[in-house]
Amino acid sequence: MAWRPTQYLQEGELDNTCPNKVTGWMTFAGMKDKVTFDLEGNFHRDIRGAKIHFTGDAYEDQADIDPGDYFEGFAQHQTGKVGDITAGLPPHDYGNAPYVEWFGHENGRVVIELQQAQVEVVGRPIPACESDPISREQQNRNMAAFLGNLAQEMNIPAERVICLGGTVVAADKRAANNKIRGMKLLTKELRRKLPPLYSQDGKGGKAIAYLKLFTPSSS
Secondary structure (H helix, E strand, O other): OOOHHHHEEEEEEEEEOOEEEEEEEEOOOOOOOOEEEEEEEEOOOOOOOOEEEEEEOOOOOOOOOOOOOOOOOOOEEEEEEEEEEOOOOOOOOOOOOOOEEEOOOOOOEEEEOHHHHHEEEEEOOOOHHOOOOHHHHHHHHHHHHHHHHHHHOOOOHHOOOOOOOOOOOOEEEEEEEEEEEEOOOOOOOOOEEOOOOOOOOOOOHHOOOOOOOOOOOOO
């Protein structure tokens, strides 16, 4: 349940040199202007106190990428809380691959997954031995707050809201849809690749099956 715009990422930089704050920018194919960031929180301790610069695989005229309306409703300025942001370096508190996650006020949970070669650490992080790992309890609170806000916007009854606090408010279907629309089971690109219905019947072991594997609650 997240926006996952990795395939549209061109370039970006995030800065945690100011404690408890992450600022920066990203560019995406299909978006004319940079997306800017002002988030509360810190990187994981492999890169805490430093900057990271990263590149994606997308470029503006790439023929096999069709952003279409994917970024409709995606905020140009992202505010909210840091989730998991790591370069996948030792001490590997929660994994050994670069992972960028935040919980935005406008778009909810957003996740970008990268390879080691795509990420450059700028500056010197705080030594890992001087920093405590961000607790899973804190990460769970971030997720609970996101789910609670989403439930409120969908007008789910109070007794079913997973939330740290607050009350149920009137439904805002458009806002709720914007927060969950990032996970698309079948994008336009995938639909174009699918063979016509029943066209694989009778082909036995030569039939082509298309499937999409994903774990929406993790990396």
